[in-house]
Amino acid sequence: MxxxxxxxxxxxxxxxxxxxxxxxxxxxxxxxxxxxxxxxxxxxxxxxxxxxxxxxxxxxxxxxxxxxxxxxxxxxxxxxxxxxxxxxxxxxxxxxxxxxxxxxxxxxxxxxxxxxxxxxxxGIPIIKNIKELKKVNKISKISGILNGTTNFILTKMFEGLDFNEALKEAQRLGFAESDPTADLEGYDMMRKIAILSDLAWDTFIDINQIPQIGISKITKEDVLLAKENNKVIKFVCESSLNNDSIEIKVEPKIFDNNHFFSNVNNEFNAVILETFPNDTLTFIGKGAGxxxxxxxxxxxxxxxxxxxxxxxxxxxxxxxxx
Ligand SMILES: NC(=O)c1ccc[n+]([C@@H]2O[C@H](COP(=O)([O-])OP(=O)(O)OC[C@H]3O[C@@H](n4cnc5c(N)ncnc54)[C@H](OP(=O)(O)O)[C@@H]3O)[C@@H](O)[C@H]2O)c1
The missing domain is CATH 3.40.50.720 (NAD(P)-binding Rossmann-like Domain)
Known part of the structure; x- marks a missing residue:
């Protein structure tokens, strides 16, 4: 050995x-x-x-x-x-x-x-999987919930807390750092979606070029409206390859209750890969800890x-x- x-x-x-x-x-x-x-x-x-x-x-x-x-x-x-x-x-x-x-x-x-x-x-082996898949497949889109802190906060907001209460709870449980800016404003997910995109498409993305909107302005009213319409709000990163350009962003997004992402809660992370010929692949697991x-x-x-x-x-x- x-x-x-x-x-x-x-x-x-x-x-x-x-x-x-x-x-x-x-x-x-x-x-x-x-x-x-x-x-x-x-x-x-x-x-x-x-x-x-x-x-x-x-x-x-x-x-x-x-x-x-x-x-x-x-x-x-x-x-x-x-x-x-x-x-x-x-x-x-x-x-x-x-x-x-x-x-x-x-x-x-x-x-x-x-x-x-x-x-x-x-703990999600997403890099290994992208490396393996790309030997045979073309990856056309990567979507992810790749920040446990913000996913935890949004989950708690859908359970009834307001933004500040949810942030405090995340900090109390050790999910959020004392300065949570990188998580809340999406800088952490910008880095992660850049890493996956670089690998999937053999390129190098300047993270400063990634458009991002954070979650700190999401209100109780936004959450209630989403709930009334059987929807959830998730903080996601998305990157897709179209011919000679990559469309990439980090933002809060509304999903139907039956979307894969809507059941990814608390500190869990998830990734969806759109590939050909393998089609859609989903991954879920502990994103931190x-x-x-x-x-x-x-x-x-x-x-x-x-x-x-x-x-x-x-x-x-x-x-x-x-
Ligand atoms: N925590 C997670 O769930 C998680 C998940 C995925 C990835 N990561 C990544 O893993 C890395 C480590 O995270 P962590 O949560 O383990 O951080 P952490 O708990 O803060 O541990 C880092 C340790 O390194 C020490 N350190 C830093 N600079 C040092 C220096 N110059 N000399 C000696 N010791 C030094 C720190 O001491 P001081 O505190 O005194 O600086 C601290 O004890 C980070 O890059 C993080 O993004 C973390």
Whole structure:
């Protein structure tokens, strides 16, 4: 059995989940964990460091899991890992949406992998499926509920809470960050739909070109009106390929009660792919949370160990963005 030595950067919600799963995997050995000193886990103190160079210089470490969050430092850590010829597995949608073009080139030059299944849809294996499907199918449209926080808030609004009460409830349960702007205004979903579109159509979309409307202006009256008409409001991202252009947007949208999306509630995520010849495919699952997201990360690690992971992102097509 092939074995791999890994380091985990960030011991927060997802880092802890990755460590927990890896401890039970005979082929994955966690050698180091980067965290701030005050958060070192005293039960595994020998694994912890606050000095990233210790990880880069350690020749025994083959793969780095980046679950720090944020942009600048996380990107710096990913770039350095690749420069030190260590595979990277990340859950960081901001870095992947902005830099996949550059990072995948960097990885390919050294014949190593950068894998990012957990950056979109938490535990839903949507990236793997797009990669597999596109070997045979043409994907014409991707639609998603890809933000658990806003889906939770809208679900609670349909259960009777107003927007602020629903946001507070999401924060109380740990679904929403103290600054929820990226979720509420759709920036988080813009990154995710860009990542999926880039992969499906071998292109690179500038996320600043994606039109977006957030959910903070949805009122109790909007919800009541939708309910009276047997409809629901869902916050969705959509992207479709039409000849030489991609139509892409993030916005709240009204759906009939019998639409697949209308039964995707709380923190769940879902994706619909329109493909040919396979036709319509639907995916639903936990879009966030420690273990579902960590599962996606560990699956990427296993693919890399078993040399099944393919860096098949490439930026070869230019499309007009509408
Ligand atoms: N939570 C989810 O359900 C979920 C789902 C899918 C994807 N993700 C992605 O996964 C990543 C991690 O998310 P998370 O929820 O696990 O975040 P988190 O709980 O905040 O964990 C990140 C950890 O990394 C530490 N860290 C950050 N910068 C550091 C530095 N310079 N040196 C040492 N330690 C540092 C943080 O410490 P400080 O707090 O002190 O900075 C924190 O303990 C993010 O990219 C997120 O978007 C999360």
């Amino acid at each position: 092939k074995k791999i030595n890994i380091a985990i950067l960030g011991y927060g919600v997802i880092g802890k989940g990755v460590f927990e799963i890896c401890r039970n995997m005979p082929n994955i050995n966690v050698v180091k964990i980067l965290e701030r000193k005050e958060r070192f886990d005293q039960n595994y103190i020998e694994l912890f460091t606050d000095n990233a160079d210790e990880i880069f210089r350690n020749k025994k470490i083959d793969l780095v899991v980046e679950v720090l969050g944020g942009y600048d430092f996380a990107k710096q850590m990913i770039v350095k890992s690749l420069q030190y010829e260590k595979h990277v597995v990340t859950a960081n949608k901001e870095v992947i949406a902005k830099d996949i073009d550059f990072l995948s080139n960097l990885a390919s030059r050294s014949n190593i992998s950068i894998a990012y299944e957990a950056s979109v849809g938490g 420690s273990l579902p997201t960590a599962s996606a990360i560990v699956l990427d690690i296993v693919d890399i160990i078993e040399e099944r992971y393919i860096n098949n992102y490439q930026n070869i097509n230019k499309y007009k963005i509408n």
